[in-house]
Amino acid sequence: MMATNGKDDCGLYGDVSSVSADGPAEEATAGPKLQNGGTVHRGGFTFSPEPSFEDVRRMQAQFTDERDWNQFHQPRNLFLAMVGEVGEVAELFQWRGEVAEGLPDWTESEREQLAHELSDVLIYLVELAEKCHVDLPQAVLRKMALNRLKYPASKVQGSAKKYTEYKD
Numbered sequence: 001m002m003a004t005n006g007k008d009d010c011g012l013y014g015d016v017s018s019v020s021a022d023g024p025a026e027e028a029t030a031g032p033k034l035q036n037g038g039t040v041h042r043g044g045f046t047f048s049p050e051p052s053f054e055d056v057r058r059m060q061a062q063f064t065d066e067r068d069w070n071q072f073h074q075p076r077n078l079f080l081a082m083v084g085e086v087g088e089v090a091e092l093f094q095w096r097g098e099v100a101e102g103l104p105d106w107t108e109s110e111r112e113q114l115a116h117e118l119s120d121v122l123i124y125l126v127e128l129a130e131k132c133h134v135d136l137p138q139a140v141l142r143k144m145a146l147n148r149l150k151y152p153a154s155k156v157q158g159s160a161k162k163y164t165e166y167k168d
Ligand SMILES: Nc1ccn([C@H]2C[C@H](O)[C@@H](COP(=O)(O)OP(=O)(O)OP(=O)(O)O)O2)c(=O)n1
Pocket: 064, 069, 072, 088, 117, 119, 120, 123, 124
């Protein structure tokens, strides 16, 4: 069972009524059509349902407490550590040219290295959010609702233009 924040689990798209004082547009609350009991399958790949962000927050808090490292884990340090790990992800991609989805030309060892570096980024991101008191899972829901408002599917279909480039 996934851990919660003691808040109502309001589903994948949450209560986004706080997005706008005028109330959310229909597209913001509905979200994309979901298949197979709520999981969108794309390219045959999905994540495991666990651990949740809250699980990761708790495990990292335990890891740092056990080492008396919380004294070093202020927001700025965590942000810099996260950026450093993003740089390590960049190193794995640099000089390779374009990389196809699923990384078919990568060795198992290279894939595992990428999994490690992406995990480092996530671990620091989750701890940074914790130390800044950003409830990350709910913040993601609110931001995705905003993204759907900013980029209505009917308007931007097949175009990668920034929302500021649309005239109306
Ligand atoms: N002060 C620290 C040091 C490490 N970690 C944890 C969080 C990261 O998941 C991982 C980062 O460890 P390293 O700094 O050793 O970085 P790498 O694992 O990427 O090693 P390397 O830089 O050799 O690739 O360990 C942490 O929480 N706090």
